[in-house]
Amino acid sequence: MNPPGGSTRVTARTDSPEATRALASALAELARPCDLLLLVGDLGAGKTAFTQGFGRGLGVDDQITSPTFALVQSYTGRLDLYHLDVYRLEQINEALDLGLSEMLDDDSVTIIEWGDTITRALPRDYLEVRITFGEEDEDRVLELTPVGSRWQARMRAVGIALASWTGAEDVARGPEDGVEPC
Numbered sequence: 272m273n274p275p276g277g278s279t280r281v282t283a284r285t286d287s288p289e290a291t292r293a294l295a296s297a298l299a300e301l302a303r304p305c306d307l308l309l310l311v312g313d314l315g316a317g318k319t320a321f322t323q324g325f326g327r328g329l330g331v332d333d334q335i336t337s338p339t340f341a342l343v344q345s346y347t348g349r350l351d352l353y354h355l356d357v358y359r360l361e362q363i364n365e366a367l368d369l370g371l372s373e374m375l376d377d378d379s380v381t382i383i384e385w386g387d388t389i390t391r392a393l394p395r396d397y398l399e400v401r402i403t404f405g406e407e408d409e410d411r412v413l414e415l416t417p418v419g420s421r422w423q424a425r426m427r428a429v430g431i432a433l434a435s436w437t438g439a440e441d442v443a444r445g446p447e448d449g450v451e452p453c
């Protein structure tokens with residue numbers, strides 16, 4: 272449960288790949304030029320599914336696929352999107368060789384799968400999205416933690432945008448059974 276007010280971390284839950292895409296699409300509404308997101312989580316957690324939904328929210332029409340072999344793909348949308356998967360990088364320098372700093376300076380949004388492995392090469396201003404497996408096959412827990420001020424300032428808005436997946440809506444509305452509106 273997310274404490275009200277000054278909470279910095281938002282925790283959400285999804286129960287299908289489409290729900291993860293829908294959540295990410297809602298988050299993308301809050302995206303601004305030069306934003307950076309790091310996606311953390313084991314293989315199959317849903318990092319690429321999240322990116323597909325995020326792209327949809329940015330108005331990207333092209334199909335977003337895993338960039339594991341290409342390492343970086345770019346897409347055109349309301350904001351352009353760079354999608355990196357650095358799982359196979361052996362050295363942090365390789366991330367810089369990909370032109371990472373140019374991407375971050377561009378008026379685009381950059382999403383990096385396995386980004387926690389290269390944080391030393393990144394600005395300390397990003398949203399970390401950590402995806403873990405829940406109880407059932409398709410359950411996932413997404414923990415969104417702002418690092419630095421860019422996303423910190425938006426976490427209230429993030430909590431509101433993701434209310435369908437954080438349970439906050441239910442809390443605000445109270446139990447549904449037999450409760451008449453005033």
Ligand code: ADP
Binds near residue numbers: 319320
């Ligand atoms: P990653 O990029 O983290 O390795 P992918 O997004 O490529 O993961 O794959 C996630 C897999 O898990 C897909 O096969 C997807 O259908 C499945 N899946 C099941 N439930 C979910 C969920 N709630 N969110 C995201 N993916 C899910």
Ligand code: MG
Binds near residue numbers: 318319337356384
């Ligand atoms: Mg992936």
